[in-house]
Amino acid sequence: MVQAKSLRRNEAGIETVVGILKQQFGDRLQTGQAIREQHGHTTTWIENQPPDAVVFPHSTQEVSEIVKACATHKAPVIAFGTGTSLEGHVNAPAGGISVDLSQMNKVLAVHSGDLDCVVQPGVTREELNTHLRDQGLFFPIDPGANASLGGMAATRASGTNAVRYGTMKDNILSLEAVMPDGQIIRTGQRARKSSAGYDLTRLMVGAEGTLGIITELTLRLQGIPEAITSARCVFPSVDAACQAVMMTIQYGVPVARIELLDEVSVKAANAYSGLALPETPLLLLEFHGSTGGAVEQAETFGQIAEEFGGTDFAATSTTEERNKLWQARHDMYWASLQLRPGARGISTDVCVPISRLAECVTATRNKAKELELLAPIVGHVGDGNFHTLLLIDMENADEVAKADGFVGWLNDLAIEMEGTCTGEHGIGQGKRSYLAKELGAALTFMEAVKKALDPDNIMNPGKIFPARDG
Amino acid sequence: MVQAKSLRRNEAGIETVVGILKQQFGDRLQTGQAIREQHGHTTTWIENQPPDAVVFPHSTQEVSEIVKACATHKAPVIAFGTGTSLEGHVNAPAGGISVDLSQMNKVLAVHSGDLDCVVQPGVTREELNTHLRDQGLFFPIDPGANASLGGMAATRASGTNAVRYGTMKDNILSLEAVMPDGQIIRTGQRARKSSAGYDLTRLMVGAEGTLGIITELTLRLQGIPEAITSARCVFPSVDAACQAVMMTIQYGVPVARIELLDEVSVKAANAYSGLALPETPLLLLEFHGSTGGAVEQAETFGQIAEEFGGTDFAATSTTEERNKLWQARHDMYWASLQLRPGARGISTDVCVPISRLAECVTATRNKAKELELLAPIVGHVGDGNFHTLLLIDMENADEVAKADGFVGWLNDLAIEMEGTCTGEHGIGQGKRSYLAKELGAALTFMEAVKKALDPDNIMNPGKIFPARDG
Incomplete structure (x- = not known):
């Protein structure tokens, strides 16, 4: 595990709040170790920092009562949804109360x-x-x-x-x-x-x-659009695929989805999801519109793809086939983990201006090769956003250090390209050190807002801000 | 004029800052009465509250120097663009420095x-x-x-x-x-x-x-879309027109523009812009897409319009004709003023969920009739947003009071319908009293943000917040 710094705990305050909430919530407040660890867990390489208790409110009023108790006694409050965040967002470095909102599901x-x-x-x-x-x-x-x-x-x-x-x-x-x-x-x-x-x-x-x-x-x-057409198209290189994406966006095709899988990812998807995709860089696409419109978009894309050496272009409007393809895309995290059983997956999340995409993805591939890291790439490339999933043996300190260096290198590269270290995963604990580099003095004003609204820093402490709370 | 409360002035601070900036900016700092009044002017019925000086920076660095001087001496700073806001946004109720950004125009x-x-x-x-x-x-x-x-x-x-x-x-x-x-x-x-x-x-x-x-x-x-098709369609009533709009949005037609003009507005547009539109409620539309797509959208709308009694549906792809129509739409404020020369125009700006649009527009028309106010209606009705332009003789206190009552009544109605008192004009000075009603406790947190970032309240004081500064 990568260690996350623990913060100073307000033992007395937390203990008091757990007592108060136990009174009110009975069995809807849990303090067992397993459930606490589950609520500190995220799909990441950051170590687990469990909260002191997990409470399951049923209403906004109850959430308000929980937060009021925590505010009075200065105990941390961490909101919990499904625990699928990727940067340690639900960890409790200063302990406190995890507010599990899964029973507020209407x-x-x-x-x-x-x-x-x-x-x-x-x-x-x-x-x-x-x-x-x-x-x-x-x-x-x-x-x-x-x-x-x-x-x-x-x-x-x-x-x-x-x-x-x-x-x-x-x-x-x-x-x-x-x-x-x-x-x-x-x-x-x-x-x-x-x-x-x-x-x-x-x-x-x-x-x-x-x-x-x-x-x-x-x-x-x-x-739901009148017509949905899915398509896939293979490319000789990720560079060629990204060039096609750039042209598609610049041309103004209102594509609904345009996803890149590099050949390592395709291999993983084939194995995990029982597909038989050609194992070269691949774009998966979807077009929404009227019946005529969706087909027209697909055709336009087909012409663009051809210019960049895209082949094996196949469009389908069958719901079943389409769903299978997209389910495989959504399962990529789990599929990739199977490429190296026992390894942890560390996902990067840079997003760059579309004109820099091909350059950024290619540099990323080359860097991973140079460091001999197994790192399949997938991406929401229409936005300039892509993920490498580093598959790391956490027992191997050298490998962990290499991965850490790679993540830093990539975040720096994206920021230099006028992009961001996080397109969609957030900062959490994992990316806090990159935020100042990306946003400079703006961070001061984020901190001012935080301090004004949460002067005692009880709401999810130890996230987003690099220095303020350790 | 409707009086806007003046705020306490920091005479010494303002005088010092004007002196400092005069040194630095020379002729780019102006204190003549006409230019000061022009910079307090907005297209509204709120009285003019001119700043003490107007400065014309050429760079971000210069803006920073101006604000630093104002911060040091606690003098108000009011950013000025073109002075076309509608709610007294550029007024200077506590005096201070108007920062005219028109020369930063690259x-x-x-x-x-x-x-x-x-x-x-x-x-x-x-x-x-x-x-x-x-x-x-x-x-x-x-x-x-x-x-x-x-x-x-x-x-x-x-x-x-x-x-x-x-x-x-x-x-x-x-x-x-x-x-x-x-x-x-x-x-x-x-x-x-x-x-x-x-x-x-x-x-x-x-x-x-x-x-x-x-x-x-x-x-x-x-x-710029491959194809742009404009269209107009007349309706027997504003209710019918709004019903057609609601159906178009609900049907998912990706209309680019869908604008309502009531018969009074059409009359004004004909006179001001030399058009010959039929003087009944009218929708002006525009469709963007591929050549086939834009036509397809227009046809779909045509069918919907027919269901609601829409007639005289005319589509055009001629740039010249299209531009003339949209220029007329953009000139509506000036066109409406000509309906009653010498009158002031007071624009409302409510926006409601689209399902309440027909009801809200119809109630508005009836209320204006009941109060015998001349109040043409135009609207970005695809968003549920519409404006009535009340044409008021500001010398007639009764009429001003009626108009004020009408504005309050309409804002309250929109808020009751889960809408907003301002879809796009902002709060400024004019709508401050409605914000608390619309947003309740949320206002407290807006004020906390304001106080954290601008503790001395130098940035455009007297705007947005109802109570804090009078």
């Missing part, structure tokens, strides 16, 4: 006429889409995991559809949240747009639970 | 491969689009006025294209800003998406200059 309203819905934070993206399907609607944001919508908002998640539909920041109309003093606020109404004061919705989205706990989300929905 | 870079550009805040939307045209690109946000991009960001502006392309919040990748202590920050890089810390970009967008001065904007651009 779809409260679907306003099909307004193309929006209101959900509790524990609803997962798949649950929501199952709920919506009959009404011809869907919610487009799809990180790899079946994450909770509250957690997706907190990390400003995106996924394969972002190139067309944007990220969580673009698809939330307003939020209800419990703030660090326990007050319940609503950041906006249901209007499509508003100029009424500061954008607290976007301030809470991506704040990783450090400014409050999201207890309700009003989400924008999309109509 | 397009610094166009990255056509990344579909973005970097501009100074004084560039206007028309200037930018003229600059971009040769490269096949455009920036879609188009408030009625030829506003500056810095001002548009500060008020979270939108316009006729927002139904398809979003508002300023959706089309800014990152900002450079001078903060209240004079520090220069950059809120992000040029990546399409990022999860790196708090969304300071969206915090500055819509903050109306109360948290800092925007000195550079990195904007998302769009490719």
Whole structure:
């Protein structure tokens, strides 16, 4: 494990709060070791730092009561969705209370006429889409995991559809949240747009639970398109594939999904998901539109791909075949882990301007080769965002050091290219040291906002900010 | 004029700063009455409260020096773009320095491969689009006025294209800003998406200059569509027109523009812009896409319109005819003023969920009739946003009181319908009393952010917040 620094614990305060909440929540407050460890767990190489207790609220009011108790006694509060974040977001370096929102999982309203819905934070993206399907609607944001919508908002998640539909920041109309003093606020109404004061919705989205706990989300929905066409196309190199992506975006094709898998990833997907894809760099695509429109988009892409040596272009409108392909894409994390059983997976998450994509991906491949790291690449390349999943033997200190060096090298490269160290995973514990380099003096003002809203630093301490709390 | 409360002035501080800046800026600092009044002027009924001096910086560094001087001596700083805001945003109720950014008007870079550009805040939307045209690109946000991009960001502006392309919040990748202590920050890089810390970009967008001065904007651009089709369609009533809009949005037609003009507005447009439109409620539309796609969208709309009694449906792809129609739409404010020469125009700006649109517009018309107010209606109805322009004789106290009552009634109605009192104009001075009603406890946290970033309240004081500064 990579060690995460522990922070000073307020033992007395935490003990008092656990006692108070035990009174109120009974069996809905758990302190067993296994459940605590599970709530510190994230899919990462950062060591587990379990909270002191896990509480399962059923309502916003209950979340408010929990936070008020924690505020009074200065005990840390960590919101927990499904535990699928990748940078140690739910770890408890100063101990405290994990607020597991999985039992707040109701779809409260679907306003099909307004193309929006209101959900509790524990609803997962798949649950929501199952709920919506009959009404011809869907919610487009799809990180790899079946994450909770509250957690997706907190990390400003995106996924394969972002190139067309944007990220969580673009698809939330307003939020209800419990703030660090326990007050319940609503950041906006249901209007499509508003100029009424500061954008607290976007301030809470991506704040990783450090400014409050999201207890309700009003989400924008999309109509399921009349036609969906999926396609795949193989390329002689990742460079060629990225060149085709760049041209597609620059040409303005309103592609809904355009995903890169390098040959290592394709191999992993074939083995894990029982596919028989040609084991060379591959683009997976999806086009949404009217029947004519989707086909037209696919044809345009086909012509562009050809220019860059793309071959074996195959389009399909069959739901079953399409679902199988996308399920395989969503399972890539697990598929890649199988390439080296026993290894840990460490995912990078850089995002660069699209014009630098080919250069960045190629440099990344070369660097991994140079360091002899097994590092399959997948990417939401239409956004300029890609992931390498480093497969590391955590017992091998040299290898861990090499991986750490690689991650730093790649983040620095992306920042130099006017990109970001994190396109969609967030900062958490793992990327805190890169934030100052990326944002410079802006960080001072983020810290000022944090201090103003959470003066005692009880909301998810030890995340995002590099220096303030160790 | 409607009186705006003056705030306590820091005479000594302001005098000192004016002296310091006069030294540094020479002729680029002006204190003449006419220029000061011009910089307090907004297209509104709120009385003019001129600043003490107007300064014209040429660089971010100069803006920083101005703000540092003001911070040291606690003198107010008011950013000024083109003075076309509608709620007294550039008034100086506590005096101070107006920072006129019109000479910071360079397009610094166009990255056509990344579909973005970097501009100074004084560039206007028309200037930018003229600059971009040769490269096949455009920036879609188009408030009625030829506003500056810095001002548009500060008020979270939108316009006729927002139904398809979003508002300023959706089309800014990152900002450079001078903060209240004079520090220069950059809120992000040029990546399409990022999860790196708090969304300071969206915090500055819509903050109306109360948290800092925007000195550079990195904007998302769009490719000029292959085909643009405009259309108009007349309806027997505004209710019928709104019903057609609701159905179009719910059906998922990716309409680029869908604008309502009631019969009074049509009359005004005909007279002012030399058109011969039928004088009944009218929808103006635009469809962007491939040649086939744009026509397909127009046909779908035509069918929907028919269901609601729409007639006289006419589509055109001629650039000249299209431009004439949209110019007339953008000139509506001036056209409406001509309906009653000598009157002031007071624009409302409510935005409601689309399912409540027909009900809200109809109630608004009835209320205006009941109060015998001349109040043409236009609207970006695809977003649920519409404006009534009350034409008021400001010498007639009864009429002013009726208008004031009408504005309050409408804002309350929109808020009750889960909408907002301002879809795109902002709060400024004029709407401060409605913000608490709309956002409740959330306002407390906006104030906490303001206080943390601008403890001496020097950045555009007397705007947005109802109570804090009188």
